[in-house]
Amino acid sequence: xxxxxxxxxxxxxxxxxxxxxxxxxxxxxxxAMSKSLLINSKSVPAPDEDVITISTEAARNMMRRVxxxxxxxxxxxxxxxxxxxxxxxxxxxxxxxxxxxSPNMTVADYEFACKAGTAAIQTCMGLVGSCMVKxxxxxxxxxxxxxxxxxxxxxxxxxxxxxxxxxxDIIAVINHTSSFTTDTPDFWRREGQDYPSxxxxxxxxxxxxxxxxxxAKLVLKRTNSAPADYQYAVFxxxxxxxxxxxxxxxxxxxxxxxxxxxxxxxxxxxxGAVPLGLSAILDVAQPGERVFVVAYGSGAGADGFxxxxxxxxxxxxxxxxxLVSHYIEDKKVIDYATYAKFRGKIRVKEEVx
Amino acid sequence: MATAxxxxxxxxxxxxxxxRCNNCGRVFFPPxxxxxxxxxxxxxxxECLNLKGEGEVFSFTVVHEAPSQFEILKPYMVVMxxxxxxxxxxxxxxxxxxxxVKIGMRVKATLRRxxxxxxxxxxxxxxKFRPIEG
Numbered sequence: 365x366x367x368x369x370x371x372x373x374x375x376x377x378x379x380x381x382x383x384x385x386x387x388x389x390x391x392x393x394x395x396a397m398s399k400s401l402l403i404n405s406k407s408v409p410a411p412d413e414d415v416i417t418i419s420t421e422a423a424r425n426m427m428r429r430v431x432x433x434x435x436x437x438x439x440x441x442x443x444x445x446x447x448x449x450x451x452x453x454x455x456x457x458x459x460x461x462x463x464x465x466s467p468n469m470t471v472a473d474y475e476f477a478c479k480a481g482t483a484a485i486q487t488c489m490g491l492v493g494s495c496m497v498k499x500x501x502x503x504x505x506x507x508x509x510x511x512x513x514x515x516x517x518x519x520x521x522x523x524x525x526x527x528x529x530x531x532x533d534i535i536a537v538i539n540h541t542s543s544f545t546t547d548t549p550d551f552w553r554r555e556g557q558d559y560p561s562x563x564x565x566x567x568x569x570x571x572x573x574x575x576x577x578x579x580a581k582l583v584l585k586r587t588n589s590a591p592a593d594y595q596y597a598v599f600x601x602x603x604x605x606x607x608x609x610x611x612x613x614x615x616x617x618x619x620x621x622x623x624x625x626x627x628x629x630x631x632x633x634x635x636g637a638v639p640l641g642l643s644a645i646l647d648v649a650q651p652g653e654r655v656f657v658v659a660y661g662s663g664a665g666a667d668g669f670x671x672x673x674x675x676x677x678x679x680x681x682x683x684x685x686x687l688v689s690h691y692i693e694d695k696k697v698i699d700y701a702t703y704a705k706f707r708g709k710i711r712v713k714e715e716v717x
Numbered sequence: 718m719a720t721a722x723x724x725x726x727x728x729x730x731x732x733x734x735x736x737r738c739n740n741c742g743r744v745f746f747p748p749x750x751x752x753x754x755x756x757x758x759x760x761x762x763x764e765c766l767n768l769k770g771e772g773e774v775f776s777f778t779v780v781h782e783a784p785s786q787f788e789i790l791k792p793y794m795v796v797m798x799x800x801x802x803x804x805x806x807x808x809x810x811x812x813x814x815x816x817x818v819k820i821g822m823r824v825k826a827t828l829r830r831x832x833x834x835x836x837x838x839x840x841x842x843x844x845k846f847r848p849i850e851g
Contacts, residue, residue, distance in 0.1 A: 378812060410811065410829075411789045411790055411830075412790065412811070412829040412830040412831075412845070413829065413830070414830060414840075416828075416840075416842060417827075417828050417829050417830060417842065420828045421827060421828065424828075449840055450840070458731075458842060461727060461728075461731050461732075462731045462732065462828055462842075464732060464767075686850075690850070694850075705789060706789075712788070712789075
């Protein structure tokens, strides 16, 4: 049975802050940081936005594109994130209610640093492929935080995307998925801590590059494919430089990763990064084109996918919901003081409920 | 706010669940069991529907002195929106500057955080409005 993407939807908050502005406050060279990370600005959620609202907006955009799909036919929904608003209480139940697919279904929240969204896609593939559900919804979204002054603060941003996984009227067949997973503590956040910690340069070679290249090579080998067989590729993008470098290491060109590389405009959306990059590709892809996808999550693991766009994309109503480019362009730049207020970095008197 | 009280209203806050009186055609939000105009004639004729979420600004104001839980949002706008189904809703308007708001402008409902019972309490979600692009 063919399993793949029936619909998709994206969402990125409209506020932006620049590395130059962050550097100005902390006495660092923001311009140099911008160039070294290849990040021109990062998205910032409004005070009333979180993973649940971002996931809901993305999922509603997904459903707007397939009005013929009855939400009650969705049998599973997974939200992958490292910034769920609750430590205990699922984000997914609220999203499921908001798109009208509960109660006869299963819901769970996933966490695997930046690849929880693609882990959700793999789970839905299994459920649909085994006929346990007709449709599954896989969401990757985050409102990630970096400690004030930490290098992460220049990149950690917000956004997400949602995918309807099914076996009928597929716009993109997922031909294959392979993962590569080890115990590598390159980035973590302990229970109760506000901000994550990371291993500095340790996040590079033994973590991101080893896992992304290993998963990529597994997919290429198992599908008997070469980088030149793909029109598009999207890799996890903690900054703008890593995906460019890993693409080059694997034999992909800058042109192949251009459409799905969003970090320079919106920063690292963590669990939303690859799902948003894939959404940007689905916004423009044509029948027969192939897409190579590798997500990475610290801790560490990488999920690779081989995807082919089908003829159904020509009948698919992309314009029923905003394209990723709309969210990239619809922005309002804020200063650090506003950013600090929005992200709860300023302690205020606790309100009385 | 009591968790149970808010929870009971989630269908309306998330998905704009309303009711229509099939005796006179009026739409009510939040839902009610009996039409306030038709009274007993409406019994058994109240039909559930989800509002489509779009409407136009009927009136608005800018809030500069906010309740404590909305301090972080100020100044913010509160709008009365005449929904396409005819019923009036009131909520915040987001993604817009006060100088850009006009009576009659088209808006759409979206899900946002409405509040929380302190840092360890339940988070409440519901509809706010944003301008419709174009």
